[in-house]
Amino acid sequence: METNQYLELFIDESNEHLQSINDRLLELEKNPEDLTIVSEIFRSAHTLKGMAATMGYQDLANLTHQMENVLDGVRNEKIYVDSEMVDIVFDSMDDLEAMVLDISQGGAGERDVTKVVELLQAIELGEELGQKQKGLSSVEKAQTDRIMQIDEFTRTVLEQSKEQGLFNYSINVTLREDCMLKAARVYMVFEVLEQMGEVVVAQPSVEELENENFEDNFMVLFVSAQTSEETKAKIMKVSEIEAVDISNYQLSDKSVQQGSAEKNEISEDAGTSREKEEALPNNKQTANKTIRVNIDRLDILMNLFEELVIDRGRLEQISDELQHSDLQETVERMSRVSGDLQNIILTMRMVPIEQVFNRFPRMVRQLSRDLNKKIDLKIIGEDTELDRTVIDEIGDPLVHLIRNAIDHGIESPDEREMNGKQATGSIELKAYHSGNHVIIDITDDGGGINRDKVLQKALDNHVVTEEQAEKLSDPEVYELIMSSGFSTADTISDVSGRGVGLDVVKNTIESLGGTITINSQLSQGSVFSIQLPLTLSIISVMLVEVQKEKYAIPLSSIIETAIINKSDILRAHNKEVIDFRGSVVPLVFLKNVLEVPDELDEDGYYSIVMVRKGNKMAGLVVDSFIGQQEVVLKSLGEYLSGVFAISGATILGDGQVALILDVNALIK
Incomplete structure (x- = not known):
């Protein structure tokens, strides 16, 4: 039998069954008497075994069969569920996941599983065989x-x-x-x-x-x-x-x-x-209405639509120039239809964040046992959807934050009881929509962040000066823990404490066009809040002009636009600033930062785009505003990937290339 054509389907379904078994095992450990959970685990394992045998992956099928025997013993009340038994089944799951990963990478799915098989057999044979259902056909x-x-x-x-x-x-x-x-x-x-x-x-x-x-x-x-x-x-x-x-x-x-x-x-x-x-079965509408589509095909579809968006902008500009009624009507209709098409294509790329969240319950279980802590993980909003590109990148940052919360945030059971808390700590992972963004909050009820300790460490490491330290707000002090090489851990453990992790988290999130903020209260806990864009492909921007060059500023970073007189500009610490609604905001002259040739005479006023990154604001000085527009974000490629303050480029309706500004870099 030729199985290559089914390989991709096999890998996808195997991962789904493995994840289902992982989730159900965690439930079974909490409710060892619930045999319906065992039946669900057994069903997934049995299906996985059959699939592996059909595809010719015998090692995978044999290990699943051995695990199936143990589950069958539990289902028939011959084997008692305890933490040790669950640990061994989890070990076998690690081997199964490694086999599937090897197959997905072109391997044969072979692996030495002698040790875990012996442990599974010991569980199977170590219990007294019951007579329940014995002799039945x-x-x-x-x-x-x-x-x-x-x-x-x-x-x-x-x-x-x-x-x-x-x-x-x-x-x-x-x-x-x-x-x-x-x-x-x-x-x-x-x-x-x-x-x-x-x-x-x-x-x-x-x-x-x-x-x-x-x-x-x-x-x-x-x-x-x-x-x-x-x-x-x-x-x-x-x-x-x-x-x-x-x-x-x-x-x-x-x-x-x-x-x-x-x-x-x-x-x-x-x-x-x-x-x-x-x-x-004769009611055809009950048939499964979903199909699996390779993500590469969706990427190709998105690229083709991006070209359509560029041509749509070109047509809209031509229509405005010619002022032809029939052409304008047709272009307006095409814009509406392509807008609907855009929403559908973006929705097709959206996947539930559950794909990321479902790896954490088992990780928290293992870490809490390694650190001798009791932790209750709550997951809310796992059905919140994000673009597949964002989903692929956000997993590792969340792993770092949760490990950090378990190691540094949650205290030991004895320490918690001494402080009048419950021995079991709580970590809440919550995702929800907010406008065109998704917010992910990681909340713990641990010891919180010690402001003085963080500030002293920052001074010792020369991250900030004494003068700067006096003016920092609490959120700004907390953000210092995300500086490169920064760690307040008294000891280095296998989990954390080396000063690596949070700076990578911050960089990864910002590379996705997102932001991370920290709020904490000593002895009460901390909240790490991540804001991410729904999609990275097509974004809304404000087009501006600096001399004769056009630039795009993402709308998600803009607070408002304003026109100010030059006489309103103040100087503080050798920097030009303005008073914006009671706050002192520094000005960033784009023509100087971007080294744009100065060819035009300056007027007596400035056009300002007020932007925000977390708690920091800045005023970007431009020559004029062009207007809002949806544009396709194109990468500059590896050769130009390190250009300061530029995150990408887009092609406008008139064929010109406009560079998209990286607001985070400009505010820094």
Whole structure:
């Protein structure tokens, strides 16, 4: 079998299953008696094993099978869940993730897992084998694992069919373990059934069956005039069917299938939603409406649209110059349509920040154990969406901030209790939208930042002078911890304390067009707040002119524009400043910074663009304002990547190139 064409799909789905197992394991450790969680983990592991075996990655399949045996023991109450058992399963997860990573990099997914396999086998054999479900056939076992629930609507359908002389069947279909396309087999079974009667309820739900979110068997309630022997014979004609068990469905007082001795209710409530019960395979609208698209294709689509945006700007300019009514009307319509298209394309690139957040619960669990601290991690707003480019870059900065909060922020349990706090510290990771930005807050209830200690360290390291230190506000002092090589840690640990990390965090966030601010209260905790743009490709800017050159300033950094008289300019510390709403704001003359040739006579006033970066402001002095515009941000390439105060370029409607200013660099 040629598997190369399925490799990308295999890697994507494997990572999804591995992440699901990681998340569920953390839940299981907190609720070791909840067997529904075990069933979900087992289902993901079983699917992963089947996928790996089909693709020929035997080491991956074998390790998953060994982990599956342990989970099966837990599910059958033969193995008790404790932290040591979860640790070993997590170790096996590390190996599985390493194998998938190797496969994604072109490897064969081979790895020496002898040690972890021995540990898993020890868990499996170290418990007394229970007798529960012993001796049952696979079909009987599947039936006792599940209870078919129905609601009043379904009960009425079954009662009416019985009055009409039809048979109500409970059908349990078991697929072969090596079945590769389970959803296709399910679909074929439903096709056969619909030729003979009507499927009333499916369990798991139709959606889960289509997504192959089940093990080897599924159940349906089926109404037909055919005998059970005829029905079974026709189902068995579908290939890769292991067994079919059919019995007459008897309506009990509790609407629960008789003979189901187990109390393991399924995690999805298949009987309380009329929509799910009516979602039969012949209703085409229930089909999965999502497809996987390679990110490279989306990048190509975005690049093509960026060219369209440039041409749109050119057409708008030509239309204004010619003042032709039909042309203007057509261009206006094209602008509206391309605007809608822009929103759709940008939305296609948006992914939930959950992809970044879901790695942190396990990391916090491990770090808290390594540091002997008790920490409760709360995640809010994980469904907030960001551009894929931003998502790819923001992971490492968040890792640094959370590790920093655990090591420096949260105190030890004894110290917290001495200070009247709960022994368990709290870290909250929250994401939410604010205008065209996404805000990510990392909040802890630890010891906070010691202002005096930070300031003294900054003076010792010559980061600031005595004169500067006296004028710094609290937020400005806190920002000093993000200086290069700065650390207030008394000891260096494996987690942090070497003075590397926060400066990288700051640089990475600023390279994405974002900002980071810090608020803290001693003994109460700290908040690190990150502001990020929704997308990096198409941005809104203010076009300005400096002499005969045009520049673009991102609107996200602009407070307002103003025109001032030269007589309003003051001097302080050998710098030209202005009084802006009671604050002293320095002026930055762009013609001097950018070394623009001075060709025009100066008037008696200045055009000012007031910009902000965190708590700092500056007034950019320009010659004139052109107006607001949406532009495509283009990189200058590696050769020009180090140009001061320039973050990129764009092509305007008249074909001219306008450089996009880096406001953060100018304010520095």
